[in-house]
Amino acid sequence: MNDKATRLAQTLKRRHAAERRFQWYGRLSVAFGVACVLFLFTDIISKGYGAFTQTYIDIEVTFDYETLGLTPDSTETDVKAASFNSLFRNTVRAQYPEVTDRRKQRTLYGLYTTDAPIMLRDMVLRDPSVLGTTQQLTIVADDDIDTYYKHSFGQDLGEGGVIGRVNPQQIALVQQLHDQGRIHKKFNTILFTNGDSRDPELAGIKGAIIGSLLTLLVTLMLSFPIAVATAIYLEEFAPKNRLTEFIEVNINNLAAVPSVIFGLLGLAIFINFFGLPRSVPLVGGLVLTLMTLPTIIISSRASIKAVPPSIREAALGMGASKVQMVMHHVLPLAMPGMLTGTIIGMAQALGETAPLLMIGMVAFIVETPAAITDAATVLPVQIYLWADSPERAFVEKTSAAIMILLAFLIFMNSTAVWLRKRLERRW
Amino acid sequence: MAENSKQTMNDTYETTGIPLLKDSKLSVRNVDVFYGDKQAIFDVNLDIGKNQVISMIGPSGCGKSTFLRCLNRMNDTIDICNVTGEIKLEDQNIYDRSIDVVELRARVGMVFQKPNPFPKSIYENVAYGARIHGLTDNKLELDELVESSLKRCGLWKEVKERLLEPATGLSGGQQQRLCIARAIAVNPEVILMDEPCSALDPIATATVEELIHELSQNFTICIVTHSMQQAARVSQRTAYFHLGKLIEVNDTSVVFTNPKHQLTEEYITGRIG
Structure with missing residues (x-):
């Protein structure tokens, strides 16, 4: 009995030490992450505040x-x-x-x-x-x-x-x-009212912001319906067989494809084959749609899966058809998760540069685009262009553009959180 | 016990008691159910009388829930599930190609083990069936239907002040009665209940049992239950299932006082299950 007590005391000591150690690992990781973010923000803000x-x-x-x-x-x-x-x-x-x-x-x-x-x-x-x-x-x-x-x-x-x-x-x-x-x-109102310019004092990001918005609009309009329809079909209607398994594996693979490859694909298909113009938000949106589709499909499927099966049974038991079951019960419950996934996908698309370089959205464009078929550039590409410019004043412009891009990203992510909180009525 | 069941469980078997009736609402003939390669129900023949309560009892995994779910084709939702044989609802084979499950389920309603109200308001829950089947012409009729359905379930007085509040805010027993109200709002001919009281406390159980008793005036009810007392209290007939086979069917009083089959006796005296 005594033996047991001493053995227990020994293991307890070890277990407590392990627990404390593990907690410290966690704290250190969090501290490291926070420090990195703080460093990034102070660096960018201290460099870029002057541009305002x-x-x-x-x-x-x-x-x-x-x-x-x-x-x-x-x-x-x-x-x-x-x-x-x-x-x-x-x-x-x-x-x-x-x-x-x-x-x-x-x-x-x-x-x-x-x-x-x-x-x-x-x-x-x-x-x-x-x-x-x-x-x-x-x-x-x-x-x-x-x-x-x-x-x-x-x-x-x-x-x-x-x-x-x-x-x-x-x-x-x-x-x-x-x-x-x-x-x-x-x-500095010029920063927000002008397009790009070779003269730093006249260069603004209005063109890039509008270009980004138009590109994202195309992306959203295409990727959200396609992804939601795909997710619903695969989860609720498709038979579980080799073919659907193959499709599923490929969707997951698609999510891991480097984005620059989507750019090459867009160049080959949309521009060379279909003859769409270069440097336009339409093509940019199409390419980013390909890129964000897997993200939205995967998160939509996860949120459809999370809808309790008892709700589906209740609807079917009442004599609802499968489409009614999905539209009346599954979709409203899965919507917050789908929207979160969509906004995260959009945020990803907003920050994407590489595929857009491939389809020519890296051009120097002074005019603000008015339609999705006008030549345009986007925020991250604008940052890339300015970072590449020799004039010293572009250094702070670059940082300012990064701040604006980050502001958009933070805004989108907090919208996602807000939407989820708002719609997620677990009642 | 294992030896005993071996002796009585041959591949061909005959159900003891009175499985067939003259005047039946549902008649089940030679029904086998398979989950993939595994057979879950073996050659069941059973008639269910009109405006009767029949309870299905048996040890866990005996197939009683599976059998119940055959009666409104809820098993269709499971890909690997395959049903053979014939189930007639008033001379119409419900597994016939011409039958639409939507129509069938409007005639054969179901109440599940766990209360599963929709995450919508109380009103919307009850009105849902009428809405999708287009049973009412206007809002007034729908209001009346909701009220009468809730009244029949004895829930009206408790919820009339809060019809637009979420149904999930109700207690477990109230939720289950709401699910019953939801089921009867489409005025089905048969109501299937899969252990409707297993998630409820004794007081809520008593209320639901009383409700089942009242509903049996107008509806044919099939209830799966683990509680033999409940079967004895609410049902006129009782069917005993064992390992996918329908062993004995008879008047409830006969099954519980004078079981003919050895397995039934062992189960109701507490030696199996």
């Missing part, structure tokens, strides 16, 4: 008929051909009469975005009545000036007197503008 503000410079522009070579009777065509370049340069030069050196004058123009003359022209095209008047304008600063003003302005210059790509003359000019109160930071 933009430096602007105030300037007074007189839309002088003479400089533009226009008259009050000029037509739109005349306005389009007018020399807004000279107007802009003259205006800028006039502010610094002391600068006569041509190269230094070029530096002056370079404070502003290269698109400044085009902006002036567009202004006149929108509202011809500004011609002949003097307007107080706010123009986006050049990306180098922007980066300097946001991150390094006011810092002690080192020995070389150069910070980043900004030279001492520019620094002095910025200081002067700052003292005049003409240079200031504002929330």
